[in-house]
Every structure is written in structure tokens, then in C-alpha cells.
Amino acid sequence: MKFKNTLGVVIGSLLATSAFSALAQGQGAVEVEGFAKKEIFDSARDFKNNGNLFGGSVGYYLTDDVELRLGYDEVHNARGEDGRNIKGANTALDALYHFNNAGDALRPYVSAGFSDQSIGQSGRSGRNGSTFANVGGGAKYYITENLYARAGVEAQYNIDQGDTEWAPSIGIGMNFGGGSKPVAQVAEAAPEPMPEPMPVEEPAQVVRVELDVKFDFDKARVKEESYGDIKNLADFMKQYPQTTTTVAGHTDSVGTDAYNQNLSEKRASAVREVLVNQYGVEGERVSAAGYGESQPVADNATESGRAINRRVEAEVETQVK
Known part of the structure; x- marks a missing residue:
């Protein structure tokens, strides 16, 4: 259940299908985001304090509401019981379902997917590898048509060890191409001609x-x-x-x-x-x-x-x- 072998294929597929279309925030759009997380580790791993995670993601909208997102982050400031720093990285593939309509300023979402984590103490060769099943939710607020801020939280179930970790997060992102028609274009479209009224035949x-x-x-x-x-x-x-x-x-x-x-x-x-x-x-x-x-x-x-x-x-x- 490791993602490393498929990571390159997924990234290539996302980039190949991310051609920009004329409209924003919907099907065909690409979102690039930088984010920060606070990883609340499970008790089984005996970490002395929780970690700060910093990373980025790229997402592609399969429809106006469904986004496939690939993310990567690195672990900082986590320490083991012996005081040594914990270093590592996470790679995640999630699907997001957005509420409201493409083009709305506020778009709540729910997410689900999988992630792979590899961490270890500095100066030691052994590393801990875990696969997580992720579910989460949050909201995106579009400051402009293309710039948004995001806040959310994920529950990460460690499939290998049977524990659950939590990761609240915030992010800033950019949206490119795809999606719903701007209101101005709809307003400027020429109205369809009204059909000619059928003549009413008077009764004989x-x-x-x-x-x-x-x-x-x-x-x-x-x-x-x-x-x-x-x-x-x-x-x-x-x-x-x-x-x-x-x-x-x-x-x-x-x-x-x-x-x-x-x-x-x-x-x-x-x-x-x-x-x-x-x-x-x-x-x-x-x-x-x-x-x-x-x-x-x-x-x-x-x-x-x-x-x-x-x-x-x-x-x-x-x-x-």
C-alpha cells in the first residue's frame, strides 16, 4: 500500500490533463496550494510532542464539484522520547467533494483518500513507515476568482498500527481555468428569438x-x-x-x-x-x-x-x- 511507485505516474497524469479552459473554478480547473498542518500523533509512537508539517498540493477538477488532489509535506519539530528530532515526509492522494456552486465565494468540502508516511529519528537508520486512510472536511474561501484561502481538518487512520491521528490545516492556493460560466457572459448572450405566435383560427x-x-x-x-x-x-x-x-x-x-x-x-x-x-x-x-x-x-x-x-x-x- 505504498505510494512511491505510483507517485510519478499520478503527477504526470495530473499535469497532462490540466489544460486550462476559458472559465474558472469548475470542471477542468487546476488548483495549486501551499499549506501548513499540525500533526497530532497517536500515542503508540511515543513522540514527545506533535509535529508541524509544511507542504504543497496540486488538484484537478474532474467535475465542477469533484477534485482529485495530490499532496506532499515534510515533518518538522517532532521529537522522540529521547529528545531526538523526528524527520520525515507524507505523500497523500485525496478526492474532495465541494458544496455550493463553482464560482461561489465559499465552497465547503469533504475529503477522503490515502497517504504514505515515512519518518525516523535524526542520526538513526531505521524509519517508521505507515499507510493512512484519510477522511476530512473544511472550506475554501475565494478571495478573488483565482486566489483562495482554505481551512480544514483530517482524521488519519493508521492502517499498519491501528491508531488514529488528527491534522488540522490551513492553506493558500491559486485556481487556474475550467468551470462555470461567468455571469457577465450569460448576461451578454443574445436572447433567443421568440417563436412566431401561431395564428388563431376563428371558428366557422x-x-x-x-x-x-x-x-x-x-x-x-x-x-x-x-x-x-x-x-x-x-x-x-x-x-x-x-x-x-x-x-x-x-x-x-x-x-x-x-x-x-x-x-x-x-x-x-x-x-x-x-x-x-x-x-x-x-x-x-x-x-x-x-x-x-x-x-x-x-x-x-x-x-x-x-x-x-x-x-x-x-x-x-x-x-x-
């Missing part, structure tokens, strides 16, 4: 003209008083040349069925002739039909009812927008 309206021409008893002659109504129907059909109509003749119940059928057909033909010959509606647009006494609309037992049933009806309708 039905327009209609109805004709009801009354006849004297046993007559098929169109009375003068009905010509105005027939002209209104003709004008409507001229205004809407796609329309057609059927004029329907009817009688009262006086007389035989055959006689009344023939009389109703004559009445329908008389109205059609006025429409076509007098008011100029095309003949193919007007047809005539007789229904005899079969479709009364009033009571044939009374004179007034029979007068209503002696009629010719027509209806023309169309849809307009």
Missing part, C-alpha cells in the same frame, strides 16, 4: 336563410307578396355561390293523395322558376320536390291549419369565418 359560423311561401287553396301561383322573400333567398345564394337548395312543395289534406302530390310538385316548380328565371340563380343549383299532404305542420281539421300547410319551403346554409 353557420349562416342560414329559410323560405316559406304560402299558397291559396288549390292554387300553384306564387303570390306577389312572396316575391320579396324569394329574392332574399336568391341574393343569399348569389353571395355564396357554392350553395345549393331544394324547394319543397306541400298541400293540405283536401283532395286525393295523387292530386295533392301533383299540386305540391307544381307549387315547388313555380317557386324554382322565380328563383332561376326572375332572380338569376343557376338552374343546376336549385331542385324542386313535392311531398303532397304527407308532411303537415299544422292541424288539417281547421281552416287556419290547412292554410299553413299549403306552402313551399326552402333552406340554404353555409359556413363562414
